[in-house]
């Protein structure tokens with residue numbers, strides 16, 4: 001029976017960093033962020049709805065979505081963020097479930113759903129167990145600003161758009177404390193997978 005692991009955390013807590021580690025255990029990952037990029041490509045139904053809702057101002061010269069510009073709009077406006085979510089999330093959920101079922105059919109011992117908004121979108125029924133990648137708020141802010149080369153205000157807006165990573169850790173079946181080195185996080189992941197009898 002395939003164990004479905006929900007991997008979440010908050011922005012820049014280290015979900016993608018930990019997510020990449022699962023390949024070392026031959027455990028596939030369904031990445032909601034990757035799907036949310038796919039479903040908004042030109043020609044996809046969500047693309048037309050986004051242009052209709054936000055106008056041509058959010059397009060680049062090559063007609064693809066200007067993610068930086070759309071991000072500035074939705075991370076500073078809760079209503080507009082909900083509007084974008086209502087366009088993108090249904091398609092992402094559908095494709096996430098299709099990929100999950102395909103991996104289960106292949107008989108993998110486990111499959112990971114990497115979902116940043118697992119709790120906010122109330123998707124815990126999609127998974128058997130929840131693993132949260134935790135980082136303290138200072139480190140989270142610094143890593144986000146460094147990675148995205150963003151200003152403090154923009155980084156804080158993105159962090160505020162989600163439940164705090166501390167709140168998410170309280171609801172987890174397992175927590176990876178990602179304040180240390182990547183190697184230390186890998187060791188924690190290995191221990192959790194052993195405790196869960198997955199590896």
Ligand SMILES: CC(C)(COP(=O)(O)OP(=O)(O)OC[C@H]1O[C@@H](n2cnc3c(N)ncnc32)[C@H](O)[C@@H]1O)[C@@H](O)C(=O)NCCC(=O)NCCS
Nearest residue numbers: 010011032033036067068070071074085088116117161162
């Ligand atoms: C607004 C967009 C275009 C900005 O793109 P950008 O490349 O700058 O960011 P990216 O998509 O890589 O997201 C980075 C992180 O931002 C956070 N985030 C993204 N969207 C949201 C959202 N709607 N609400 C809260 N946090 C979000 C997540 O932690 C995500 O991992 C993009 O984030 C988007 O389309 N968001 C709506 C779809 C969504 O909710 N995706 C997140 C999980 S499915």
Ligand SMILES: Nc1ncnc2c1ncn2[C@@H]1O[C@H](COP(=O)(O)OP(=O)(O)OP(=O)(O)O)[C@@H](O)[C@H]1O
Nearest residue numbers: 010011012013014015016017143147178180181182
């Ligand atoms: N243990 C660590 N030590 C140092 N840097 C780290 C560590 N974990 C992650 N990072 C760095 O912090 C930044 C955020 O990590 P990552 O992109 O994995 O977070 P994320 O939760 O996937 O973010 P998002 O929600 O935007 O997808 C990246 O630049 C990453 O290289």
